[in-house]
Amino acid sequence: MTQALSLDPRKTALVMIDLQHGIVGRSLAPHSGADVVARAKQLADTMRAKGAAIVWVRVLLNELRRAPADISTHAPDAPPAPAEASELVPGTGAQADDVIVSKRQWGAFYGTDLEQQLRRRGIETIVLGGIATNFGVESTARAAFDQGFNLVFVEDATSGLNGEMHSFNFEKLFPYMGHVRSTQQVIDALA
Template sequence: MTQALSLDPRTTALVMIDLQHGIVGRPIAPHSGTEVVARAKQLADTMRAKGAAIVWVRVLLNELHLPSADAPSRAPDAPPAPAEASELVPETGLQPGDVIVSKRQWGAFYGTDLELQLRRRGIKTIVLGGIATNFGVESTARAAFDQGFGLVFVEDATSSLNEEMHHLTFSKLFPHMGHVRSTQQVIDALA
């Protein structure tokens, strides 16, 4: 049974991962990039209106840390991504006053000012989503959990490389770290 959730917008931040040109158009599941961005915008608009902090995280694709791996995220000899690939898609509805964090690895905390931005605003709870579930979102979630932030994972505003990976994380990992909810359930929790 899912427990009732109540969120104080004054101590809550929406943190959305990698909703940028070079990522949202890739094949992902179970939710399309268009669906994830639309739900992220709905969350951002609602939460912003209630006084919550809005944080958009983007990965600088040409500066991405790529250690040697059996299945690297990008081929070492791949041509540089166009500059636009690292820019947020306009459909996010980015507004003045929103925070943009640029990262060079999967997680949004290491090597960025994300923690400082959240602590300065008195944030205790992070509402988290984006692309991809098992990479940027999960890496950010693990760091946030370790730093003592409360977490709410927005299942329908998050997606992965395939449906199986997404569902595994949302059913087996995230419930141990915080609350798994839908976009509408998060909006209702702010009322």
């Protein structure tokens, strides 16, 4: 049974991961990049109007750590990504007062000022979504959890490289770390 959820916008931040040109156009599941962006904009517009902090995280694709691994996330002979690939898509509706965090790895906390930005604003709860579920979103969630932030995961404003990986996190991991809700349920929970 789902617990009732109430969010104080003054102590809540929306943190959306990697809604940028080089990522949202990829083949994703269960939600398309366009659908995730549209829901992120709906959340951001509503939460901003109620006084919540809005944070957009982007990965600098040409500076992303590429570790030796059994499965590579990047072809070794691929040319550098165009600069636009690391820029947020206009559909997010990002505003001048929103926080933009640039990262060089999967998670949004390590090597960035994200924690400082949140703590200075008195943020206790992070509403989290973006792309991809098992990479940037999960990595950010684990760090946020370890640092004592409350978490709300927005299932329909998050998508993965495949539906099975996405579903695993939303069914088997995220419910242990916080609350799993839909975009509308998050909007309804704003006090």
